[in-house]
Amino acid sequence: MATNTELDKILEALDATTALPGLQAIIDRICSVFAIDHAMYHWVDSAGDHYYFGTYSPEWTQLYQEKNYTRIDPVVTGCYQRFHPVDWRRLDWSPKPVREFFKDAMEHGVGNQGYSIPIRGPNGQFALFSVSHHSDGAHWDKFTEQHSRDLILIGHFLNRKALEFEPDRAPEKAQPLSPRELDALTLLGIGYSRAQVAQTLSISEHTLRVYIESARFKLGALNTTHAIARAVSCGMVII
Amino acid sequence: MLRYIYADDLKAHAKLAHAMFVDRADQFQTRLGWDVQVDDNGEERDQYDALNPLYVIWEMPDGSHGGSMRFLPTTGPVMVNDVFPELTSGNPISSPLIWECTRFCLSREASGSVAGALTLAGLEIMRNLAIPHFAGVFDRRMVRIYRSLGFSPEIISSMGTGRDRISLGLWEYNVQAYHRVAQRAEVSPQLSQRWFDLSFGSTVSPLSLRRAG
Numbered sequence: 001m002a003t004n005t006e007l008d009k010i011l012e013a014l015d016a017t018t019a020l021p022g023l024q025a026i027i028d029r030i031c032s033v034f035a036i037d038h039a040m041y042h043w044v045d046s047a048g049d050h051y052y053f054g055t056y057s058p059e060w061t062q063l064y065q066e067k068n069y070t071r072i073d074p075v076v077t078g079c080y081q082r083f084h085p086v087d088w089r090r091l092d093w094s095p096k097p098v099r100e101f102f103k104d105a106m107e108h109g110v111g112n113q114g115y116s117i118p119i120r121g122p123n124g125q126f127a128l129f130s131v132s133h134h135s136d137g138a139h140w141d142k143f144t145e146q147h148s149r150d151l152i153l154i155g156h157f158l159n160r161k162a163l164e165f166e167p168d169r170a171p172e173k174a175q176p177l178s179p180r181e182l183d184a185l186t187l188l189g190i191g192y193s194r195a196q197v198a199q200t201l202s203i204s205e206h207t208l209r210v211y212i213e214s215a216r217f218k219l220g221a222l223n224t225t226h227a228i229a230r231a232v233s234c235g236m237v238i239i
Numbered sequence: 240m241l242r243y244i245y246a247d248d249l250k251a252h253a254k255l256a257h258a259m260f261v262d263r264a265d266q267f268q269t270r271l272g273w274d275v276q277v278d279d280n281g282e283e284r285d286q287y288d289a290l291n292p293l294y295v296i297w298e299m300p301d302g303s304h305g306g307s308m309r310f311l312p313t314t315g316p317v318m319v320n321d322v323f324p325e326l327t328s329g330n331p332i333s334s335p336l337i338w339e340c341t342r343f344c345l346s347r348e349a350s351g352s353v354a355g356a357l358t359l360a361g362l363e364i365m366r367n368l369a370i371p372h373f374a375g376v377f378d379r380r381m382v383r384i385y386r387s388l389g390f391s392p393e394i395i396s397s398m399g400t401g402r403d404r405i406s407l408g409l410w411e412y413n414v415q416a417y418h419r420v421a422q423r424a425e426v427s428p429q430l431s432q433r434w435f436d437l438s439f440g441s442t443v444s445p446l447s448l449r450r451a452g
Contacts, residue, residue, distance in 0.1 A: 078440075081245070081247060081291050082245060083293070083311075083312045083335075084293070084364075084368045084370075084439075085368055085369060087442050089440070089441070089442040089443075090436075090439050090440030090441060090442055091440055092440065117335075119335075120312075120314070120315055137442070137443075141442070144369075148369035149336060149369050149371070152335050152336060152369065153335065153336070155335075156314065156335050175333075178328075178329065178330040180328060180330060181330060204393075204395075206393035206394070206395055206409060207395050207396065209393075209409070210327075210330075210332060210395055210409060211330065213332075213334050213336070213337065213372070214330060214331070214332055214333055214334060216334075217333055217334040217335070217336075218333070
């Protein structure tokens with residue numbers, strides 16, 4: 001089961017990744033931490049170029065390319081240009097070519113269950129982060145209920161990292177923490193409760209929640225504790 | 240019934256989509272007097288309609304538009320960050336777990352329960368798609384309406400005074416609100432889930448069965 005500490009370690013490793021092939025190691029760790037059979041990250045840019053990191057067998061990856069399965073795979077067609085997470089059971093597996101694709105995928109070890117996060121990046125960039133597992137519906141219901149939010153965030157953090165490695169990428173505006181976000185994390189970091197932070201900054205706890213949520217995403221963190229640790233280690237917050 | 244349709248699928252519902260954009264012109268330009276763009280076909284559209292948003296539409300029994308709203312994730316361009324920076328004190332809201340809801344619109348012909356059904360659809364999205372928060376900007380008259388529908392936002396900030404006062408709100412999912420809104424909208428959770436599944440597919444029938452079918 002994925003604990004916060006293990007997830008934090010994955011994000012630290014992701015942060016320390018300095019080259020594209022390093023994403024493969026992150027994908028492998030995601031599988032072990034979530035106790036799932038497969039994970040993959042698939043990038044499509046506006047020029048139509050693809051690349052992929054994942055745990056599927058080389059045979060399946062090769063066959064997928066040879067048979068041009070992106071045209072048939074309902075995960076790709078059902079997620080492209082979308083922004084909501086997709087449980088594979090919701091997709092249409094009924095057309096004959098799709099059923100044959102599914103059979104082929106099963107024979108090559110792809111899980112019968114899956115969950116995919118479509119990600120819209122800048123300038124028409126699109127990515128898909130998916131996890132897949134062999135299990136029954138009841139287990140998958142529980143898994144998605146427990147982990148979907150973490151998976152959504154991890155997918156976006158992976159994509160943000162992948163964008164850093166784009167060779168001709170126009171430099172993104174860095175997203176520094178705003179003064180309010182810095183204040184909030186600093187006070188939380190020195191042990192103030194949320195109520196005390198809100199009172200000190202003369203804002204409501206609701207407003208504070210928005211600052212924390214937004215700082216957390218900017219910092220690539222899954223929870224507040226991790227966000228504070230990240231801000232401290234980057235020197236943004238001094239405690 | 241409720242339909243959940245991405246912009247690039249609206250072509251399959253051309254009549255419904257046209258009616259939605261015309262009703263938006265009627266509500267936002269004619270009735271509220273907002274400075275919005277209305278084209279030669281009488282349709283109100285803005286730049287966010289070009290970003291393939293997700294629409295939730297109440298389709299009336301005769302196939303016409305009863306009401307609608309529009310969602311985009313705050314990780315991309317959204318109105319609250321682009322148009323109302325004062326409301327976020329210059330801190331853009333950005334998270335894949337916060338979607339922005341805009342263009343909440345009701346047709347003149349809509350019955351009283353349409354607003355409630357649309358609110359229920361928002362909760363159905365949160366419940367099924369693991370989206371804990373929505374953000375939205377609204378004017379003062381909406382505060383009472385949200386309360387009566389059974390799902391009020393937390394007000395993050397406000398600006399302006401009197402009739403011109405607008406606020407940024409944050410809605411957070413909770414299961415009590417889901418049941419309360421369903422009851423007030425007089426739509427059963429089962430029926431609401433069924434409408435959701437008709438648009439997004441169902442998680443209920445296992446792959447193995449579907450493979451055989």
